[in-house]
Amino acid sequence: MNLKSLDLNLLVALDALLLEANVSRAAMRIGLSQPAASHALQRLRDLIGDPLLVRNGARMELTPRAQALRGPLAQALDQVRSLFVPDDFDAARSERxxxxxxxxxxxxxxxxxxxxxxxxxxxxxxxxxxxxxxxxxxxxxxxxxxxxxxxxxxxxxxxxxxxxxxDSDALAVRRGHPAAAKLKTRDGFLNARHVAVVIRGQSEDLIDIWLRPKGIERKIALVVPGYIEALHVTARTDLVAFVPRRLIGALSKQLSLVAIVPPFDPGIDxxxxxxxxxxxxxxxxxxxxxxxxxxxxxxxxxxxxxx
Structure with missing residues (x-):
């Protein structure tokens, strides 16, 4: 291939198309109109000799050739970008x-x-x-x-x-919780109904993974995907959330929450x-x-x- 005839902007377009597998989203990623992105895709198909993106029902899929290009292209673009990294960073003027x-x-x-x-x-x-x-x-x-x-x-x-x-973990309860004082004991903790936080990519709350070897199993009444959701529910119910202490402190006034020391050393996070x-x-x-x-x-x- 004669590199003199290659428009390097096509590599940027190709990178976006391979990442998004969607012409409209690829166009948005790199600031092109959809017709311009479609035109770039056609030029890339002609250049590479492969359709790259093919329709499968309502969605587009990468061809095997396109899949094979993802890693090498990403590495090549990172190397090209490194050539143009400035010697300094002007924060006041940067639009990064x-x-x-x-x-x-x-x-x-x-x-x-x-x-x-x-x-x-x-x-x-x-x-x-x-x-x-x-x-x-x-x-x-x-x-x-x-x-x-x-x-x-x-x-x-x-x-x-x-x-x-x-940080360290503590129990969050709403102010005025009827069993707040009992939560400081092992029996009180075990009898409470808890909110578990299971973030994307995890199979269970990290707290439960840590408690299980200690022979402690919480009563899980609700599972949510984030800590803030857990605290919002805790603020309006009698459920208990075992979450980072700093977060309880940050939201305690807004949500009327109280932090309670658990009946065992939570260690340091x-x-x-x-x-x-x-x-x-x-x-x-x-x-x-x-x-x-x-x-x-x-x-x-x-x-x-x-x-």
Whole structure:
């Protein structure tokens, strides 16, 4: 193939088409009109000699040739992008979009401070937050779209890890709960009806995985996919939620919640910041990571003051 005749913008279009397997969504991803994306697809079909996307009922599917191109193309585009990484990052003028994956509790605890700092230093920078998913179900293609992950000790392939802050778990109940005092005892805990939080990619609440070896089985009355949902339900029922203490504190006034120490040592939870190995020397990534680490340090200082 003569590279002089190749429009490199077609590779960007191809990348979007392979990620989305949908012409309309691919067009939105890279800022093209749908006709322009359809035209790019036709040019790619002619160039590669393969239909790439074929209709199967109401949806489009990648051909085997298209599937085989996903990994090599992603690697090639990352290498090309690395050639144009600037020597510095002008936060005040940047219009960069950062994509972060984190659970709802991290959004509640971190995003107000993060956005306050970004609004002041980089008013045109945009943060896109996507729901957390387990490292067990995260695909390489999806991981490549992320600039940062906030999570507990999961290992995310292709990411470096730094500790952000520590926490511990406590029982959340509504203010005035009739059995609040009894929850501090083992019998009271076992007799209570609990809300379990099972996040996407998990089979059960991490609390129950931790309690089972201790011979403790909770009475699960409700399962929800997020911590904030659990606390909203807890605030209006007699159910009990076993969740991170910092989150209870953040929402205690708004939802009229009380934190109760469980009848056993809950230990220490560690929340980590993950960033892509490919972005280790990226000035924009370094800038964002430093802000996030600073927020983590502030949270730890506040924790020591309270203690």
């Amino acid at each position: 979009h950062f994509r972060l994956m984190m659970p709802d509790l991290a959004v509640e605890l971190l995003m107000p401070s993060l956005m306050a700092k970004i609004t002041k230093a980089a008013p045109n920078v945009r943060i896109d937050v996507v729901p957390w998913r387990s490292s067990a179900i995260i695909t390489a293609e999806f991981a490549r779209t992320l600039d940062m992950v906030i999570s507990i000790g999961d290992a995310f392939r292709g990411f470096h890890r730094q500790r952000l802050y520590t 560690e929340q980590f910041m993950f960033y892509p190995t490919r972005a280790q020397m990226d000035p924009g990534s370094i800038w964002l990571r430093n802000i996030m680490l600073g927020i983590g340090r502030e949270m730890e200082r506040e924790k020591r003051k309270v203690a």
